[in-house]
Amino acid sequence: MRSRPAARISLGLLCVNCLALGALAAFAPRTFFDDFPFIAHWVERLPPYNQHLVSDVGGLYLGFAVILAWAAWRPGRELVLAASTGFLTVAVLHLGFHASHLEGFGTADGAAEILALASLLVPASVAIWAVGPRRTEPSPSTV
Numbered sequence: 001m002r003s004r005p006a007a008r009i010s011l012g013l014l015c016v017n018c019l020a021l022g023a024l025a026a027f028a029p030r031t032f033f034d035d036f037p038f039i040a041h042w043v044e045r046l047p048p049y050n051q052h053l054v055s056d057v058g059g060l061y062l063g064f065a066v067i068l069a070w071a072a073w074r075p076g077r078e079l080v081l082a083a084s085t086g087f088l089t090v091a092v093l094h095l096g097f098h099a100s101h102l103e104g105f106g107t108a109d110g111a112a113e114i115l116a117l118a119s120l121l122v123p124a125s126v127a128i129w130a131v132g133p134r135r136t137e138p139s140p141s142t143v
Contacts, residue, residue, distance in 0.1 A: 007080050007130035010123035011072035014087060017120065018065035026058025042113050045104040064090070077131045084124040091120045 001007070025032040029051050036043045064087060071083040095117040102110040 001075070001077065001130065002132040003130040004075055007075045007127045008072045010127040010130065011068045011075070011080065011083065013123045014120070014127075015065050015068040015072060018061040018068060022058045022061030022063075022065055024058065025054050026062055029054035029058065032058070037116075040109055040112065042105070042109065046101065060090075071127075075131070077134070080127050080131045084127045088121060088124045088128075091117070091124065095121070 021032075021036075024036065030049070033043050033049045033054055035041055064083075067083045068087065071079045095114070098117055099114055102113075105113065
């Protein structure tokens with residue numbers, strides 16, 4: 001492993017992000033829709049409101065928080081790769097959707113939203129880097 005601390009910190013940051021988003025969306029879906037993020041109200045710009053969908057997204061984020069916390073606590077290579085790759089899959093698709101649906105956003109809000117979503121790719125990528133490549137055992141023919 002290249003850097004256990006880098007993996008733990010990166011996964012911990014993602015876990016905190018997922019806990020905050022997940023708890024709000026799961027337990028206060030209308031507030032999440034109407035007010036998130038609290039200084040800009042981006043979610044409400046993509047109507048209509050759907051409590052079931054917002055609550056399910058909250059559950060998804062809370063599920064990721066559990067997996068990311070587990071990987072941060074016990075950062076084995078396979079678990080870190082699975083958690084980080086799974087998170088990156090969701091984050092890239094989420095970023096792609098929002099990058100192609102910026103109508104209703106001013107330039108500053110659109111740029112801030114894309115930057116915020118793109119910034120979530122960094123910790124997962126750092127965690128993947130931190131666990132390093134798989135170590136291979138020398139084969140008997142090369143010893």
